[in-house]
Amino acid sequence: MKKILIPVFALVLLGSCDVLDKQPLPTIAPENFYQNADDAEAAITAAYDALQATGLYSQDLVVVGEMPSDNCTSTNGDVTTLDRINWTPTTSQVTNIWRACYIGINRANAVLKYVPNVSMAADRKNQILGEAYFLRALHYYNLVKLYGAVPLRLDPTETGDPAVIALPRTSAETVYGQIVTDLTAADGLAPASNTNRVTKGAVNALLAKVYLTQRQWAQAATAANKVINAGTYSLLPNFKGLFPAENKAPETILEVQNQGNADGNNILPDLLLPSPPATYSFPKFNIPTAELLQYADTSSVLAGGVRKPNADKRWTLIGRTNAGRDYASFVYSTSSTANDRGAFVYKWPGAPNAFNSPDNTYILRYADVLLMYAEAANEQSGPSADVLAKLNLVRTRAGLLPLTAASPQYASKKALRDEIDRQRRLELAFEGERWYDLLRYARHNQAEPGAHAVTALDLIQEKLTRPDVNYLLFPIPQNEINNNAQLQQNPGY
Numbered sequence: 001m002k003k004i005l006i007p008v009f010a011l012v013l014l015g016s017c018d019v020l021d022k023q024p025l026p027t028i029a030p031e032n033f034y035q036n037a038d039d040a041e042a043a044i045t046a047a048y049d050a051l052q053a054t055g056l057y058s059q060d061l062v063v064v065g066e067m068p069s070d071n072c073t074s075t076n077g078d079v080t081t082l083d084r085i086n087w088t089p090t091t092s093q094v095t096n097i098w099r100a101c102y103i104g105i106n107r108a109n110a111v112l113k114y115v116p117n118v119s120m121a122a123d124r125k126n127q128i129l130g131e132a133y134f135l136r137a138l139h140y141y142n143l144v145k146l147y148g149a150v151p152l153r154l155d156p157t158e159t160g161d162p163a164v165i166a167l168p169r170t171s172a173e174t175v176y177g178q179i180v181t182d183l184t185a186a187d188g189l190a191p192a193s194n195t196n197r198v199t200k201g202a203v204n205a206l207l208a209k210v211y212l213t214q215r216q217w218a219q220a221a222t223a224a225n226k227v228i229n230a231g232t233y234s235l236l237p238n239f240k241g242l243f244p245a246e247n248k249a250p251e252t253i254l255e256v257q258n259q260g261n262a263d264g265n266n267i268l269p270d271l272l273l274p275s276p277p278a279t280y281s282f283p284k285f286n287i288p289t290a291e292l293l294q295y296a297d298t299s300s301v302l303a304g305g306v307r308k309p310n311a312d313k314r315w316t317l318i319g320r321t322n323a324g325r326d327y328a329s330f331v332y333s334t335s336s337t338a339n340d341r342g343a344f345v346y347k348w349p350g351a352p353n354a355f356n357s358p359d360n361t362y363i364l365r366y367a368d369v370l371l372m373y374a375e376a377a378n379e380q381s382g383p384s385a386d387v388l389a390k391l392n393l394v395r396t397r398a399g400l401l402p403l404t405a406a407s408p409q410y411a412s413k414k415a416l417r418d419e420i421d422r423q424r425r426l427e428l429a430f431e432g433e434r435w436y437d438l439l440r441y442a443r444h445n446q447a448e449p450g451a452h453a454v455t456a457l458d459l460i461q462e463k464l465t466r467p468d469v470n471y472l473l474f475p476i477p478q479n480e481i482n483n484n485a486q487l488q489q490n491p492g493y
Contacts, residue, residue: 037120047107055100057256057361065432076283085463089478101139108136110156130189131198137182144175168486202254205364217379224373233366240328244350244359253364260358267355269348274333274340288343313399345430382413
């Protein structure tokens with residue numbers, strides 16, 4: 001976050017010394033930190049700050065959301081394990097995401113425990129509590145979709161006592177239930193408007209995503225429709241204008257705020273872009289696959305340089321940059337250096353600054369909500385004018401012709417589902433959504449064989465030569481297993 005002030009809750013163990021014979025230094029304990037409104041504001045700012053961790057939206061959560069999928073590849077040693085789907089309990093991203101989520105949960109838990117007793121304006125206190133409920137729900141959602149059952153901690157960790165900190169895993173169903181409980185509480189407390197922070201729109205957008213993951217179609221459609229009917233959000237007219245994310249109202253629902261220095265940074269541009277503009281040359285993360293580029297149909301001009309009619313503006317040539325040709329979703333570099341030649345992700349195009357970019361990262365944006373609503377409504381009752389209306393908003397912004405009742409995509413629930421899947425892939429490419437979509441598609445296919453054309457299990461089969469369902473979940477990090485005898489490892493690891 002920008003201009004972060006982070007409260008530190010320390011357990012200080014000071015031994016006496018006959019030689020020095022000094023009094024222990026004073027410490028700030030939680031019970032005497034939360035004294036006034038400024039303390040409450042500092043605490044919720046610290047909770048937001050957790051989103052910037054490299055284990056979350058400044059690197060790993062986005063990388064994991066793309067690298068195992070059909071969108072991206074890489075030869076970089078840090079991420080080829082993800083590309084090949086052969087991660088282990090000691091893979092760095094497996095550990096980093098877990099750790100970063102629980103740091104965020106602990107900060108949110110501290111707010112929820114102590115802020116209710118702070119003397120301050122009731123309206124702002126309620127907003128802060130709503131923000132904390134949302135943040136806790138977001139972290140648990142990121143955990144449960146990757147690891148399945150996880151320890152459910154609803155109070156801040158304020159002791160090193162193993163009896164307190166070594167919790168067993170809680171079933172995924174119970175964790176999802178807690179997420180819904182937290183988001184329901186947040187919906188009653190969060191404001192409709194809250195600049196650069198959690199709003200009712202963010203709460204219901206995340207709730208729609210949670211319900212969609214569980215295949216609770218009616219609830220997902222209802223939550224998404226609350227965001228749509230609020231009238232607060234709409235699509236920007238120009239897809240390219242979304243990037244870099246800099247609180248791009250009216251499409252932004254929630255972004256991670258980055259200042260571009262060591263206290264508020266985003267390292268993704270330097271990991272993704274060729275050099276220049278990246279700081280130096282090395283094998284990049286999240287390289288767009290040739291299959292994706294072909295799938296997206298990147299041809300953009302006819303003979304004589306005339307733009308192809310109805311070309312997809314997300315993927316067609318729109319100009320040149322210092323790095324080469326600019327296709328909105330990616331950039332094509334003509335460098336003579338192998339590491340810097342070819343297609344590269346271009347949704348974080350801000351000039352990198354030694355791995356401290358000011359580019360924000362989207363957590364939730366309106367196009368995603370429209371597509372979630374279209375998916376959930378189609379799963380409920382099949383093609384309808386209502387579903388087409390929402391889907392066409394995304395298609396026409398991309399420069400594509402609107403679908404009609406005569407379109408082949410409208411012929412059946414399966415045909416329209418395939419089109420919604422396609423638009424999710426093309427609209428949200430590289431934003432850390434594809435692998436998570438493929439995971440839920442795999443579970444949908446388990447419940448309804450053949451529902452989706454491509455799922456995570458297809459890629460697991462391709463890369464491991466076996467459809468190993470165990471790889472639909474990450475392993476529990478090995479260091480967590482070592483430190484907590486109550487944790488059981490996921491099957492297959």
